[in-house]
Amino acid sequence: MEHHHGHADNADELEKLVARVPLFSGLNADEIHEIAGRVRPRIVPRGTQLYGAGEVNPYLRIIHTGSVKIYRLAESGHEQVIRVLGAGDFFGEKALISPRAADHFAVTLAESEVCSLGHDDIRDYLMRYPSVAYTMLETLSARLESTEDQVSAMTGEDAGGRIAAYLLGLAEEYHRTSFELPITKKDVASYLGVTPETLSRKLTGFEDNGLIRQQGHRRIDILDAEALGHA
Amino acid sequence: MEHHHGHADNADELEKLVARVPLFSGLNADEIHEIAGRVRPRIVPRGTQLYGAGEVNPYLRIIHTGSVKIYRLAESGHEQVIRVLGAGDFFGEKALISPRAADHFAVTLAESEVCSLGHDDIRDYLMRYPSVAYTMLETLSARLESTEDQVSAMTGEDAGGRIAAYLLGLAEEYHRTSFELPITKKDVASYLGVTPETLSRKLTGFEDNGLIRQQGHRRIDILDAEALGHA
DNA sequence: CAGCGCTCTTGACCTGCGTCAAGGCGCACA
DNA sequence: TGTGCGCCTTGACGCAGGTCAAGAGCGCTG
Secondary structure, three states, X not given: OOOOOOOOOOHHHHHHHHHOOHHHOOOOHHHHHHHHHXXXXXXEOOOOEEEOOOOOOOEEEEEEEOOEEEEEEOOOOOEXXXXXXXXXXXXXXXHHHOOXXXXXXXXXXXXEEEEEEEHHHXXXXXXXXXXXXXXXXXXXXXXXXXXXXXXXXXXXXXXXXHHHHHHHHHHXXXXXXXXXXXXXXXXXXXXXXXXXXXXXXXXHHHHHOOOEEEEOOOEEEEXXXXXXXXX | OOOOOOOOOOHHHHHHHHHOOHHHOXXXXXXXXXXXXXXXXXXXXXXXXXXXXXXXXXXXXEEEEOOEEEEEEOOOOOEEEEEEEOOOOEEOHXXXXXXXXXXXXXXXXXXXXXXEEEHHHXXXXXXXOHHHHHHHHHHHHHHHHHHHHHHHHHHHOOHHHHHHHHHHHHXXXXXXXXXXXXXXXXXXXXXXXXXXHHHHHHHHHHHHOOOEEEEOOOEEEEOOHHHHHOO
8 A cells, every 4th residue: 555645545544534524414425525536635744834815725624633713913913813723624714705814823842644625615515415504504603602702701800810711711622620631721821802811810810729620832721610610 | 553562563564674684685575475475574673682692592583773792701700792683684694504402692773673584484595596595605705704894803993993983984984084883882783893982082173184973872973084095 | 042951071190911021841743 | 861941830910801880862752
């Protein structure tokens, strides 16, 4: 068996990858086959910028493995992390829907396998396979809700409250109380709309009060979720 | 001619209304006719709550005339205005996509004519008319972008900057430099994530510096858009 | 057209968090 | 297994803007 780049190197492998993508979960084997034929898989190393603000980039990207950070940059240089995506997630859909320059950056946080689907292909699928459009609606709707949550939290809760809610959210997502932050603390701070200094101080405060424990730079144990809930 | 409630009282009128809704702009006359047959039009007075957080409300609402404010309420009682919708806009789509209780409130800001479309009907249209799904994707994508803008602005710009950007945005939307705020200043403040006091002070500051002029409670004239841009 | 209510304004105060600046420490590299 | 770089932490300080409290003016209703 030939290994070109260490990733899925034949049509079968690729079809399996495509079949696992939630966006295509409503499609049958033939349809998956068709899409797999149009897809361009690519392994990208950690820290690669897939595209940046200002670029016109009419591809829908699908993450098979790894993770990607989406962020914006204000003229002031202020970086705002918008979301972090993982296996099965897609991004770049805005370019398909309104063909303007991107307003954000996409960079890999780890070595990742990412597929690209061209503008015309995806438009075609959206029209032919309503389930694809429907799943995309579900996803965008969920993203919209979570972004609205971010806005509410930004004005309704203070820094400590947002940080506590974020940690509890991670715990719920991972189904455990001990976990590693998926991104650096600097990025967590940006995502939550606080400075790294404030994040550090609040976490130390939580630790002093016995609500959490920190190990190394990323590991967090939640010791008292209840109390953290009303922090 | 009979007037039941002062609004569209026959199928013809209703079809014209439906045809003007952007969501259905890709449909032909027969399809419009079908949808018009399923729609429940209703005139609601100003200040009516259409639904609230916690309610399960599986209807897509379409605004023919008037305007509707969408907001959330934190446990603290803090009100966060999420968006304000006008003629041609739809809302309530989240309930269709994931049938959970609403997380927000919808209240009319003026007497409004609003149509409701049931869960099953809309799901059916989404599957049968890809253009409806596509238009909805466009809309959600645009909303997502503007909500992401809100998040960026919340952390990247100070109160004055957000207020200035908001005024300039209104001016652009209305294509003139003199206009009335579409909502009360209290609501503007909530939307921008500041207190009414801060909004008032900043506006007075702008006025003192000759950037704007205020008349009554709602009318704003932008005198120096350029300078307001780097406020 | 008069009265009232609600929105908005203004003032005084104070605190949370951003900013700037300097170490400490863990991780990846050799 | 060192070692250095970048991430993170800690400290001191200042101010933007939130809070509380009162007063003013607009616009709606009768």
